[in-house]
Amino acid sequence: MKYEVVGVERKIGDFKPQDKPGTAYHYDNINLHCLKKNAKVHGYEVQTVKIKSEEAAELIADVGGEVKNLVGHVFDFEFTRFGKVSAYEMVK
Numbered sequence: 001m002k003y004e005v006v007g008v009e010r011k012i013g014d015f016k017p018q019d020k021p022g023t024a025y026h027y028d029n030i031n032l033h034c035l036k037k038n039a040k041v042h043g044y045e046v047q048t049v050k051i052k053s054e055e056a057a058e059l060i061a062d063v064g065g066e067v068k069n070l071v072g073h074v075f076d077f078e079f080t081r082f083g084k085v086s087a088y089e090m091v092k
Helices: 053-061
Strands: 001-015 025-037 044-052 076-081 085-090
Touching: 025 053, 044 053, 053 085
Parallel strands: none
Antiparallel strands: 001 025, 001 076, 025 044, 076 085
16 A cells, blocks of 8 residues: 655654553654555545554665655555555655
């Protein structure tokens, strides 16, 4: 499915689950705010694609090495059944 990136957000922090006191999980993600076609929607559907920063290194390198350069590009993303990006191809 083709996704046009219209916004990029980097989220860094620690998640502390309430059911496990003293435990913290560090996260560093890049959220791609995208537009995509959907047969059930007139116009475009809006979707956020979340990628871990370390997994996005090649994606960022493809657009010149800066996260902000992802905006305006179109990617063909493939997802696992859990919604995690498994593969991508830059279309434009």
